[in-house]
Amino acid sequence: MQSIYKGKLPLSPPPKLAVISALDGIGTLVGAKFREHQVDKGQDVLRFGEVPEGLHVLIAGHTCRYRMLGDGRRQITAILVPGDLCDLEAGLRGRADYAVGALTRCLVGHLPADPICDAKPLNQELLAALLIRLRRDEAIAREWMVSLGRRSAIESLAHLFCELRTRLADVGLATEDSYELRITQDDLADALGITSVHVNRALKQLREYGLITLKRGILVMSDRPALEKLALFDPSYLQP
Amino acid sequence: MQSIYKGKLPLSPPPKLAVISALDGIGTLVGAKFREHQVDKGQDVLRFGEVPEGLHVLIAGHTCRYRMLGDGRRQITAILVPGDLCDLEAGLRGRADYAVGALTRCLVGHLPADPICDAKPLNQELLAALLIRLRRDEAIAREWMVSLGRRSAIESLAHLFCELRTRLADVGLATEDSYELRITQDDLADALGITSVHVNRALKQLREYGLITLKRGILVMSDRPALEKLALFDPSYLQP
DNA sequence: CGCACAGTTGACGCACATCAACCTGGGTGG
DNA sequence: CCACCCAGGTTGATGTGCGTCAACTGTGCG
Numbered sequence: 001m002q003s004i005y006k007g008k009l010p011l012s013p014p015p016k017l018a019v020i021s022a023l024d025g026i027g028t029l030v031g032a033k034f035r036e037h038q039v040d041k042g043q044d045v046l047r048f049g050e051v052p053e054g055l056h057v058l059i060a061g062h063t064c065r066y067r068m069l070g071d072g073r074r075q076i077t078a079i080l081v082p083g084d085l086c087d088l089e090a091g092l093r094g095r096a097d098y099a100v101g102a103l104t105r106c107l108v109g110h111l112p113a114d115p116i117c118d119a120k121p122l123n124q125e126l127l128a129a130l131l132i133r134l135r136r137d138e139a140i141a142r143e144w145m146v147s148l149g150r151r152s153a154i155e156s157l158a159h160l161f162c163e164l165r166t167r168l169a170d171v172g173l174a175t176e177d178s179y180e181l182r183i184t185q186d187d188l189a190d191a192l193g194i195t196s197v198h199v200n201r202a203l204k205q206l207r208e209y210g211l212i213t214l215k216r217g218i219l220v221m222s223d224r225p226a227l228e229k230l231a232l233f234d235p236s237y238l239q240p
Numbered sequence: 241m242q243s244i245y246k247g248k249l250p251l252s253p254p255p256k257l258a259v260i261s262a263l264d265g266i267g268t269l270v271g272a273k274f275r276e277h278q279v280d281k282g283q284d285v286l287r288f289g290e291v292p293e294g295l296h297v298l299i300a301g302h303t304c305r306y307r308m309l310g311d312g313r314r315q316i317t318a319i320l321v322p323g324d325l326c327d328l329e330a331g332l333r334g335r336a337d338y339a340v341g342a343l344t345r346c347l348v349g350h351l352p353a354d355p356i357c358d359a360k361p362l363n364q365e366l367l368a369a370l371l372i373r374l375r376r377d378e379a380i381a382r383e384w385m386v387s388l389g390r391r392s393a394i395e396s397l398a399h400l401f402c403e404l405r406t407r408l409a410d411v412g413l414a415t416e417d418s419y420e421l422r423i424t425q426d427d428l429a430d431a432l433g434i435t436s437v438h439v440n441r442a443l444k445q446l447r448e449y450g451l452i453t454l455k456r457g458i459l460v461m462s463d464r465p466a467l468e469k470l471a472l473f474d475p476s477y478l479q480p
Numbered sequence: 481c482g483c484a485c486a487g488t489t490g491a492c493g494c495a496c497a498t499c500a501a502c503c504t505g506g507g508t509g510g
Numbered sequence: 511c512c513a514c515c516c517a518g519g520t521t522g523a524t525g526t527g528c529g530t531c532a533a534c535t536g537t538g539c540g
Binding site: 151 | 309317381430433
């Protein structure tokens, strides 16, 4: 595991190979030219209601899908890791019913034309690969609903840490028990449906239990089995 | 709006025409022979971890997707209405990471062979139709996450009622302000991530505010605009 | 060196959970 | 046809996990 950011800018080469290989079935994309650009923390990759042009692939950093309620309440509905498609199904048709924002400074690949809808005849392999990703996204969404509805704050937090480790390990960005996580407690709170104050207290608990340490953006699972047990984590939903 | 059930058995013809027409793009399915069978309340249409054979279409009644945690906690991750595919993406490959259960007695259509994966070359229209449904399912899941994480109990309940009205109206099973809803408070609780006692109190509040009545399985929205406002309901996520 | 943002902590309040008792209506069987 | 039965609904009393408010502390960056 290496830091993506040395100093201010992500000038150290992001681990592209692993990420690109994560785009397995979407390999055709790699052939296509896609333009990389940097997005600052807090910026939107896709605004709510926008009709996205093409596809956005996250290459380095973390983005999220989120929705706002009129009075300022925010719910993050997905946290994306390198190799993920930010606006997976938004590109399929119509305007997005969610926004995509950057949780850290990140590097995003942009494919201007939409290769799914534009290609005629439809690229079958691409479509199949897309279906697999849609399916995985939905499985993750289901698991988040379980956390939001039926897990306690500390269980939800532990579960999120376990899920992210698995997903990051899939693209070579996590070891067996650690990874880089530079997301603020405010953002974690909006993902878990609680307040940042309570995220802080739950983190403290996990630390006191000797399950994790989280310092300077590096998460270490000191006792991963115990953490997974506390979280009621069953990774089968993440398998292809 | 007519009752599906007269007496004990759903012998009155379910509103098949509307439901079938809801299968728009999946019209090819209608050509195929699919076997109808009845499922009693509480029975599973698909068990957790099972590899589903073919597809299940809900024709009458309500089913749900749900997940159990080891200690008995349950979270319903989707409520399905006639015209919906119960195991939409489960059929695409592999074992289901959720179960599908009947919330009321229902009528389910079963297509034994999987027309998506088996057909070679892939049926493009069918696939496109399936993508649209996947996309809608995911939009609904996102909105549920917003409810679970950021709406109060009464707002979530109101929102669910609004969502179901829209979805049922799409298949001709709801008027502008009423529909049949024979789901128990226990099931509503597991969908909303709260307890049935609290569902009861939230319902009482909505009744006292003059927004709804719910008697003998008939939900009437006495003041739909006010209900939608309370729920922070924006139906755009349900549009195709 | 100091600003600004993120994290930390304590006191207190509320939404929702828990427990337990009681009600209600429609289905069933004698 | 009535009397029972029991799942589901209703209500009150009390407990608690998380929210709110507010002050303070670290830490990275200009």
